[in-house]
Amino acid sequence: MALIEASGLTKKFRQAVKEPGLVGSLKHFFTRQYKDKLAVDHIDLSVEAGESVAYLGPNGAGKSTTIKMLTGILVPTSGTLIVDGLVPHLRRQQNARNIGVVFGQRTTLWWDIPVVESFNLARDIYDIPAKRYKKNLAEFTELLGLAEFMNIPAGKVSLGQRMRADLCMALLHDPKLLYLDEPTIGLDIAVKDSIRKFVRRQVDERGVTVMLTTHDLGDIEDICNRIVIIDKGRIIHDGDLKALKDNYARDRVIHFQLARPPVSMDPICAGLPMCDVESDGLALSVRFDRFKFAAGEIAAAVMDHVEVVDFKIDEPEVEDLIRKVYLGQLSLTAPETAAALEPAVASEA
Amino acid sequence: MRHLRKYLSLAKASLEIIFVYRAGFLVNQIGSIFYVVAMFYLWQVIFLGKAGNLGYFTWPQMKAYLLIAFLLNSLMTWFDEWQMGQDIREGRVATDLARPVDFQVKRFAEAVGPVPFELTSALCIGAIVAVAFGGIAFPSDPAHLALFVLSAALATLLKFAFIYCVSMIAFWTTGMNGIQNARFAIQSIFSGALIPLVFFPDWLRAIASVLPFQSMVSTPALTYLGTMDGPTTALMIGIQVAWAVALLLLGRLVWRSAVKAVTINGG
Numbered sequence: 377m378a379l380i381e382a383s384g385l386t387k388k389f390r391q392a393v394k395e396p397g398l399v400g401s402l403k404h405f406f407t408r409q410y411k412d413k414l415a416v417d418h419i420d421l422s423v424e425a426g427e428s429v430a431y432l433g434p435n436g437a438g439k440s441t442t443i444k445m446l447t448g449i450l451v452p453t454s455g456t457l458i459v460d461g462l463v464p465h466l467r468r469q470q471n472a473r474n475i476g477v478v479f480g481q482r483t484t485l486w487w488d489i490p491v492v493e494s495f496n497l498a499r500d501i502y503d504i505p506a507k508r509y510k511k512n513l514a515e516f517t518e519l520l521g522l523a524e525f526m527n528i529p530a531g532k533v534s535l536g537q538r539m540r541a542d543l544c545m546a547l548l549h550d551p552k553l554l555y556l557d558e559p560t561i562g563l564d565i566a567v568k569d570s571i572r573k574f575v576r577r578q579v580d581e582r583g584v585t586v587m588l589t590t591h592d593l594g595d596i597e598d599i600c601n602r603i604v605i606i607d608k609g610r611i612i613h614d615g616d617l618k619a620l621k622d623n624y625a626r627d628r629v630i631h632f633q634l635a636r637p638p639v640s641m642d643p644i645c646a647g648l649p650m651c652d653v654e655s656d657g658l659a660l661s662v663r664f665d666r667f668k669f670a671a672g673e674i675a676a677a678v679m680d681h682v683e684v685v686d687f688k689i690d691e692p693e694v695e696d697l698i699r700k701v702y703l704g705q706l707s708l709t710a711p712e713t714a715a716a717l718e719p720a721v722a723s724e725a
Numbered sequence: 726m727r728h729l730r731k732y733l734s735l736a737k738a739s740l741e742i743i744f745v746y747r748a749g750f751l752v753n754q755i756g757s758i759f760y761v762v763a764m765f766y767l768w769q770v771i772f773l774g775k776a777g778n779l780g781y782f783t784w785p786q787m788k789a790y791l792l793i794a795f796l797l798n799s800l801m802t803w804f805d806e807w808q809m810g811q812d813i814r815e816g817r818v819a820t821d822l823a824r825p826v827d828f829q830v831k832r833f834a835e836a837v838g839p840v841p842f843e844l845t846s847a848l849c850i851g852a853i854v855a856v857a858f859g860g861i862a863f864p865s866d867p868a869h870l871a872l873f874v875l876s877a878a879l880a881t882l883l884k885f886a887f888i889y890c891v892s893m894i895a896f897w898t899t900g901m902n903g904i905q906n907a908r909f910a911i912q913s914i915f916s917g918a919l920i921p922l923v924f925f926p927d928w929l930r931a932i933a934s935v936l937p938f939q940s941m942v943s944t945p946a947l948t949y950l951g952t953m954d955g956p957t958t959a960l961m962i963g964i965q966v967a968w969a970v971a972l973l974l975l976g977r978l979v980w981r982s983a984v985k986a987v988t989i990n991g992g
Contacts, residue, residue, distance in 0.1 A: 449822040451985045472825040484820045488745045489738055500734035501824055529745070 377461070379553065379585050380423035380446065384455035387416040387441050415441040417609035418455065425552065428579045428586040430600035430617075434702045438609040439589040443555050446587070447477060460552060473502060476546030480558035483538055484545050485530035491541045492526045495548060502549035509548065516544040519574055536567035543574060547584070554578065556588045560595055572598035593695040605701060613701065625692030626667060630674055632660040635683035647677040666692070731826065732834040739838030743803065753802065758850055761795045765858050781923045785862040786950050792851045792861060793877075793946040794918040799847035800881050801888075804836035806908065809892035810901030822984075829889065829977055836885050862950065869951040872958060876945035879965040883940050886972035887912075893976065896983040917943035937972065940965040 393409045416438040423429055433439050444450040445457060448464030448471045457464060464471040477484065485494040499509045517523055520540040525533045530541065539559065546554060556575065560568045576599050578584040588599060596603065596617065603620055605613040613620070637657055638644060644660075645653050651674070652663040660682070662674050671689055678684060743750055768791060772784040782790065809832070812818050821828055855861045864870045891908050895901050913919050915938035922933050922943050933939050944961045947953050953961060 444819065447819075447823045449819050449984075468822065469825040469827070472823055475823070477820075477823040479820070482817065482820065484823075486738060486742075488742045493738065493741075497734050497738055500731045501826060503731065 377458075378422040379425045379427075379460055380421060380587075381458045382419060382421040382455065384418045384420065385416060385442070385445065385452055385457050386414065386418050386454045387438075387445060387450060388453040389413045389415055414609050416445070416452075416606075419606070419609070419611050421604065421611065421614070423585060423587065425585050426579070426583050427602055428576075428600045429588065429602045429604055430596040431587055431589045431604050431606065432596070432698060433589075433606040437606045439606060440557060442606070443557055443587070443589065447475060447555060448472070473549065474551055475553045475555060476549070476551035477555045478539075478542050478546045478557065478559050480539065480556075480561040483530055483542055485538065485541055487531040488529050490527045491522070491530055491533065494530060494541070494545060498545055498548050504549050508550070512548050512550070513544070516547065519577070520544055520570070536563050539563060539567065539571060540574075543571065547578065550582075552585060554584050554586045556586065556590075558590055558592075559588070560590065560592050568592070568594065569598075575599050593698065605698070607702070620697070621692060622667075625697050626665045627663050627692055628666045628671065629661055629663045629690040630671060630678075631688050631690070632662075632675075632678055632682075632684050633686040634658045634660055635685050638682050644678060644681050647680060648674065732830055735826075735831055735834040736838035739803070739835040740842060743839040743842055754846055754850065757795065757799060758854075761791065761850070761854055764791050764795075765854065769858070779924075781952070782921065782950075783862065785860065786952075787921075788855065788858055789861040789863075789950060790921060790946045792855060793873075793949055794916075794942050796844075796847045796851055797877060797880055797884075797942050797945065798918060800840050800843050801836050801884055802843060803839050804832070804885060804888060806888055806892045806895070806905040807901050809889070810895030813892070813895040814899070828980060829973070832889060833885055840881070864949055864951055866951060869949060872962070873945055873949040876948045876962055876965060879962065879969055880941045880945050883937060883965060883969040883972065886969055886976055887937060887941075889976040890972055890979065893979040893983055912938050912941065915939065916941040917946070921946075937968040940968050 389412070390410045391413050392404065393411050395403060419438075419442070421442075431439055431442065441450065445452050446459055446464060448466075448468035451465045459471055460474050462471050462474075485491060486497065495513060498504070499506075504512075517526070520543060522537075522541060522544060525537050525541075530538060533541070543559070554575070559575070560571055563571070572595060575586060575588075579586055579599070586599060588595060590596065600617060602616050603613065604611055615623075635658075638655065638660070641653065641655055644655075648662060648664070650665065650668065654661045654663075660678065662678065664674055675684070675687065765788065768787055769784070772779060772787060777784040779787070812821075818828070821831060864873065888908070891904060892901075894904055898904070915933045915936050917933070917939060918941075922930055922939060925933060933943075940961075944965055948958055948962070
């Protein structure tokens with residue numbers, strides 16, 4: 377059985393609807409009106425032990441709500457959810473022993489006491505055996521470089537230091553599952569990098585299963601093998617990162633710098649069937665499908681007709697892809713998810 | 726045993742945090758010294774006018790009563806609706822819920838943590854005030870003192886349970902400051918902290934007797950003074966237990982349904 381098994385998982389919130397202004401407030405005081413909001417709408421999700429899943433979606437898509445149901449903080453409205461054999465909200469405390477949580481926007485450390493004392497509290501709360509605790513703490517201190525601020529209260533360390541300490545805190549009790557909610561938000565590049573490497577190492581060496589929500593695509597490429605995209609409470613894509621790139625990020629672009637403007641574009645275009653050729657003075661760019669052509673073929677075809685001074689190749693960007701999905705310009709209908717997608721499309725119409 | 730250790734550690738951390746905010750604590754203490762001294766002068770004037778005896782209490786007994794009210798009000802000052810409300814509204818409770826701890830017990834551990842320190846500080850202030858005002862009445866029977874300790878502990882537990890319940894309102898409203906002030910005002914009157922309940926008119930005393938507040942100050946104070954007979958003392962302590970248990974359970978119930986019904990913000 378998979379580590380996380382969700383089927384038809386749904387969370388509906390009741391939101392108070394209030395008209396603007398004093399009159400609206402008064403009306404609201406006497407006759408309350410509510411509107412149901414489907415934050416998570418019948419999602420099916422199965423995550424195997426050892427996977428690292430990027431759980432993406434625009435703001436308000438239902439990411440955090442899903443994570444909160446997985447941690448047992450929120451009770452699902454309907455559907456079933458089993459995490460490591462437990463129903464999280466019914467066995468919240470037991471489930472908590474299996475999971476580590478990092479919220480980028482808030483710390484799990486005690487604000488007013490030295491960082492190391494928060495770790496000691498974690499030891500007592502999770503009942504970590506002394507030996508295990510010592511070993512883990514020593515390892516994480518080394519890998520995350522925590523020694524320099526171990527004795528400073530969490531409220532007085534920098535954001536980058538705090539996040540590193542938070543990661544340590546989340547992993548001290550050897551959780552099987554690690555939920556990371558925007559773990560690199562607001563961090564500088566060096567810290568981002570060290571955090572990504574650290575998390576990836578936990579996946580590779582300890583077999584920790586990671587579920588990551590983020591708006592930073594660097595996190596995904598460095599940590600995750602699988603991408604799940606949620607929008608308006610529904611999963612609109614679920615597949616591995618490489619397949620996503622292969623299926624949708626097929627276009628590469630070569631930009632050529634020419635010695636002189638081409639006399640005519642026709643022979644160049646004729647030599648490049650099924651490619652987009654754009655030319656502007658000395659610049660010429662060719663967009664092509666990287667599965668149909670090798671970059672060398674394109675370059676050779678161009679150089680047959682014009683003299684090339686320089687060139688560079690743009691690789692397809694996952695970022696571009698996901699931006700397009702968010703904006704609704706690209707619908708990811710991979711064959712295996714196409715059936716599940718239809719109702720989503722219908723409800724949006 | 727295992728469980729005890731984690732909550733003990735939480736209590737210890739909470740005590741440690743009080744030392745971080747020692748300036749705030751100190752200012753609080755100074756404020757309460759002024760308050761208790763003012764109460765003493767006020768009641769001194771009343772008692773001197775009546776030749777040191779108001780019927781129910783002698784002046785030394787009244788001084789002991791006032792100091793007990795002060796002592797009980799000085800405990801668990803770090804746990805209040807405002808802070809709990811903030812944690813609920815800003816979603817900080819999500820962090821607690823992601824841990825293998827019982828939310829209510831954790832809050833209790835954190836509320837109890839600073840109590841030894843608050844108690845020491847209040848006893849010192851109380852002793853100085855007592856000496857300055859010429860001494861207070863002591864229990865005639867050591868059993869009264871033992872029962873008082875029990876009753877005071879129950880009063881403190883009940884205070885926690887009550888504030889915990891009131892804090893749950895934060896799931897539905899924003900004005901926790903006002904609610905906290907209202908709770909404190911009502912508690913001050915009906916607990917007997919300002920005026921002993923025996924001085925209330927009958928109808929007001931009848932209302933006070935069905936509310937949980939008398940268990941917070943009046944019952945332990947009267948137990949100390951030994952003004953109630955044996956059966957009455959037992960009954961009053963029984964009422965304390967009943968209120969504490971009922972409100973602790975109510976708090977758990979409301980918490981459970983609130984978490985189910987309401988979004989936990991943020992995160």
